[in-house]
Amino acid sequence: MTHDSQNRGQDNERDPLEDMLRQLFGGQAPDADEVRRAMENMGGAPGGMGGFDPSQMDPAMMQQAMAQFQSMMNAQASSDSGPVNWDLATQAARQAVAGSDPSVGTFARREVDDALRLAEMWLDGATATEQTGLIGKAWSRAEWVESTMDNWRRLTEPVATSISNAMSQAMQQQLPGQLPEGMDGMLGGLAPMLQNIGGQMFGMQLGSAIGALGKDVLTGSETGFPIAGHTLSMVPTNIEEFGDGLNVPDDQLRIYLALREVARLRLFLHSPWLERDLFAAIEQYAAGLRMDVEGIESAAASVDPMDPESMQQAFTGTSFIAEPDATQRAALEQLELLLALIEGWVDVVVTEAAAPLESAAALRETMNRRRASGGPAEHAFAALVGLELRPRRLRDAAAFWEEITRSQGKEYREDLWRHPERQPTAEDLDDPTGYAERRRATDASTDALDQELRRLLDGGFPDAPKEG
Structure with a gap:
């Protein structure tokens, strides 16, 4: 242990530099010793850093130190160059499903495989679309997160980018006059840090919403989008929990859900333009996205720019998306219409194919109510990005x-x-x-x-x- 470390550790004395770093960076504060060494290399730090007082630092030196801090923060942050930290979003999604996500056993995988194979055969008599020819997957919640994250990014990135940029800009606009005395000249150095924080903050919120969906979704395409790509997939843990509240045999529930999953994938393979038009409607909506500037500025005004935790609290759980304009409404209406047509077709085809199941009628009504109303996780996702995944008609x-x-x-x-x-x-x-x-x-x-x-x-x- 170094002499400085011993001095700082004695009698549990607080380290002023460490306190300042925690105020600036919250939980991602750089190591204080690294900052000291960087400042010593600049020749601006007095000898014996144990008595260092940040309030006595020259503003020009503080500006230089902030550049060092930002460099270290960037080294710890994601290599993703976009305004949204997607690596952090993935981590947040995985963390949301952790602790209640048993791995899928061999027996459960066999049950899923059998149900999907049977669904292919039963659908042959109900639809003129061809079999998918795909191998079924039984996923844990974490596997669902990992396998769908790229498509969640594709689905939400246009909206997420606009929101992240608006958040960071609003925070920057609120900085003048809120910084401690002598630090007003550091605005240029703080701007990249705020951009980073904005991207991390929104990435965490988005990842948490996707993780919540991961604990609720039953099959890969249940949202109506081919979010799992061209993969037949089911989530046995979620299906088991969903079935606990129904008076339906487990095998019938599994087969019914497999019929819906296979039917959707057949349709997407039968009509390649469908996936293109779904994402085009989202891009058209996102292109005209406008933010609730007053709402963002009001939230940013309550933020302590030196306390990232206050930023997290101010921007969490609130939608700052303004009411859509005429072009956006047209895009959303087209999106809702396509989703309704997909789910309506699936409903009709599966109703015919599921005739051998005694519980088919009850399951049809249950799934249509679930699909039309959405669950808490779906509503949280919709509030965050302004996109509802449920068909109204x-x-x-x-x-x-x-x-x-x-x-x-x-x-x-x-x-x-x-x-x-x-x-x-x-x-x-x-x-x-x-x-x-x-x-x-x-x-x-x-x-x-x-x-x-x-x-x-x-x-x-x-x-x-x-x-x-």
């Missing part, structure tokens, strides 16, 4: 697909999913019986226009004026 969409199946057949129904331009609108959900006739009229009008255009290009109009 699920029952209307199911009624639409039931009518199409009855009047036009399964082949017609599945063919609609091959053509983005033929997707039902909100008006079609209001009047499903008239969809096929409206579609034929639209197709006939389009064909006639195409024919006239071809005739024009081919010179097929005899009365057209001749050149020259």
